[in-house]
Amino acid sequence: AGATMTFSAQKCGICFQPPSIILIYRDNGQDKTRQRIMPIRNFSRFSDCSRAAEQLKNNPRHKAYLEGVSLRQLQKLYSLLRGHLEGHSLAESLEKFRQEETIDPEEDMNKLDDKELAKRKSIMDELFEKNRKKKDDPDFVYNVEVEFPQDEQLESCTWDMESDEEI
Numbered sequence: 001a002g003a004t005m006t007f008s009a010q011k012c013g014i015c016f017q018p019p020s021i022i023l024i025y026r027d028n029g030q031d032k033t034r035q036r037i038m039p040i041r042n043f044s045r046f047s048d049c050s051r052a053a054e055q056l057k058n059n060p061r062h063k064a065y066l067e068g069v070s071l072r073q074l075q076k077l078y079s080l081l082r083g084h085l086e087g088h089s090l091a092e093s094l095e096k097f098r099q100e101e102t103i104d105p106e107e108d109m110n111k112l113d114d115k116e117l118a119k120r121k122s123i124m125d126e127l128f129e130k131n132r133k134k135k136d137d138p139d140f141v142y143n144v145e146v147e148f149p150q151d152e153q154l155e156s157c158t159w160d161m162e163s164d165e166e167i
Contacts, residue, residue: 009068049078
């Protein structure tokens with residue numbers, strides 16, 4: 001039992017009957033692909049998906065296997081299960097989740113409570129990571145230079161003018 005086990009998650013999905021999260025993972029120690037079924041207990045259509053996802057991810061029995069699965073992915077699976085329990089179709093649940101996970105650029109985030117703000121930041125972080133160009137990407141370009149059009153009249157601002165006045 002002294003050997004360290006390393007697992008890499010390949011796919012993660014949900015089964016409605018019986019309610020369970022299914023993980024297809026690679027057991028790097030034995031060089032095999034395996035399936036792990038994690039039953040979902042005590043979850044109803046009134047349950048908090050974020051809390052359920054955190055509890056599963058931190059569960060000592062599953063923690064090592066779920067290392068490569070994002071908390072957001074688990075929240076999505078729980079939200080699909082909750083939609084199913086509420087009688088929604090899979091398509092309806094996916095659409096509802098997509099709407100909840102979309103950032104509205106016109107929204108005033110100063111008016112959000114801490115929990116909602118943390119959720120928006122998490123969505124933005126994930127979107128940033130997904131769109132970020134890394135050195136290994138085939139279309140990565142180092143030191144991109146962009147010319148901005150100079151034909152428009154530049155507006156002057158009072159805050160960027162040099163001033164001898166001290167505040």
